[in-house]
Amino acid sequence: MKLVEKITARKDVHAGWRREIHAHPELAYQEHRTADLVAAKLESFGIPIVRGLGKTGVVGTIKAGNSDRSIGLRADMDALPLAEMNEFAHRSQHQGVMHACGHDGHTAMLLAAAEHLAAHRDFDGIVHFIFQPAEEGEAGAKAMMDDGLFEDFPMEAVYGLHNWPGLEVGKMAMRTGAAMAAMDVFEVKIHGQGGHAALPHLTIDPIVVGAQLVGAWQTVVSRNVKAIDPAVLTVTQFHAGDAWNVVPETVVLRGTVRCFSQSVRAGIEKRMREIAEGLCAAYGCRLEWMYEHRFPPTVNSAAETQVAARAAQAVVGMDDVNTEVEPVTGSEDFGYMLEAKPGCYAFIGNGPGTGGCLLHSPTFDFNDDIIPIGASYWVRLVEQVLAR
Ligand SMILES: [Zn+2]
Numbered sequence: 001m002k003l004v005e006k007i008t009a010r011k012d013v014h015a016g017w018r019r020e021i022h023a024h025p026e027l028a029y030q031e032h033r034t035a036d037l038v039a040a041k042l043e044s045f046g047i048p049i050v051r052g053l054g055k056t057g058v059v060g061t062i063k064a065g066n067s068d069r070s071i072g073l074r075a076d077m078d079a080l081p082l083a084e085m086n087e088f089a090h091r092s093q094h095q096g097v098m099h100a101c102g103h104d105g106h107t108a109m110l111l112a113a114a115e116h117l118a119a120h121r122d123f124d125g126i127v128h129f130i131f132q133p134a135e136e137g138e139a140g141a142k143a144m145m146d147d148g149l150f151e152d153f154p155m156e157a158v159y160g161l162h163n164w165p166g167l168e169v170g171k172m173a174m175r176t177g178a179a180m181a182a183m184d185v186f187e188v189k190i191h192g193q194g195g196h197a198a199l200p201h202l203t204i205d206p207i208v209v210g211a212q213l214v215g216a217w218q219t220v221v222s223r224n225v226k227a228i229d230p231a232v233l234t235v236t237q238f239h240a241g242d243a244w245n246v247v248p249e250t251v252v253l254r255g256t257v258r259c260f261s262q263s264v265r266a267g268i269e270k271r272m273r274e275i276a277e278g279l280c281a282a283y284g285c286r287l288e289w290m291y292e293h294r295f296p297p298t299v300n301s302a303a304e305t306q307v308a309a310r311a312a313q314a315v316v317g318m319d320d321v322n323t324e325v326e327p328v329t330g331s332e333d334f335g336y337m338l339e340a341k342p343g344c345y346a347f348i349g350n351g352p353g354t355g356g357c358l359l360h361s362p363t364f365d366f367n368d369d370i371i372p373i374g375a376s377y378w379v380r381l382v383e384q385v386l387a388r
């Protein structure tokens with residue numbers, strides 16, 4: 001491994017920042033303390049900042065040389081509504097809120113890189129450090145874009161980095177094309193005709209229709225989506241009825257769809273709705289339909305993925321970068337940024353993922369040993385893309 005030595009020399013300081021953030025986690029759009037910390041650090045490095053994009057977002061910008069080429073590096077700052085079960089000193093001090101996805105580490109890695117790049121400026125161009133709110137399901141990336149991120153801070157490409165439990169420390173991974181899935185949610189209400197459970201012929205039983213709908217939807221992925229296109233359709237909630245002897249009026253089904261392309265996404269939504277409408281028509285029920293697109297797929301562009309791979313290889317070595325990692329069925333709001341700009345979302349090994357050290361687990365903790373690796377990756381990426 002070839003880490004940036006001056007970053008490694010400050011790894012205890014950087015780990016301190018990470019633990020400070022870990023101890024004070026904040027939920028989506030409430031990252032005030034975290035944004036204050038980020039802003040104060042950037043200013044202490046001599047980096048001018050702009051605050052308030054996407055409510056709590058922070059952007060720092062540095063320039064070196066004469067080139068007006070520019071790139072963005074993005075970290076996320078938010079935590080999850082989860083009660084931390086770790087007992088160590090830097091455990092969450094905010095009841096029911098926890099950095100269980102390692103965004104504390106993402107923030108610390110990007111701060112460490114910003115500190116180094118501001119001090120050495122061994123590149124020619126402009127770097128925007130993007131600290132975004134609300135990655136966890138609340139589309140903070142989009143909120144910053146809606147507030148003019150790419151207009152106020154023009155950039156050719158944008159890069160993101162997520163820690164990955166299960167990937168060894170010292171390894172990195174990425175892929176060209178769809179790296180993470182699109183995420184949609186749906187809520188379907190089937191309205192029948194309630195009545196006495198002993199006199200079902202006088203009712204229209206929505207439970208029977210709802211049950212058939214769950215079954216019929218299983219054909220969408222298996223019969224309507226091309227076999228080589230990965231997709232998931234999961235019904236996660238089925239709510240109906242309150243009594244032993246009453247046929248309820250209404251069934252509510254909720255769930256999520258994951259897939260990796262906009263065309264598959266559109267096809268699944270259309271087919272789900274056709275089946276639901278057809279079944280409801282057949283049984284005389286009324287359908288209320290809600291299908292919401294949340295995050296788009298996270299799609300890496302080819303050239304920028306090569307650039308990211310080269311930077312990763314310069315840090316962890318040729319053999320420890322997997323440039324054809326499997327796509328992940330989780331999703332990321334960085335997909336919004338990659339719809340607007342070319343770029344690459346890469347993964348950095350957080351260690352074995354044993355002992356409950358998994359993303360979104362109450363016993364997760366970001367691995368401080370990888371801060372110098374991730375920060376070195378950011379520095380090499382900037383130095384390579386914006387080479388003098
Ligand atoms: Zn997460």
Ligand SMILES: [Zn+2]
Nearest residue numbers: 101102103162
């Ligand atoms: Zn995350």
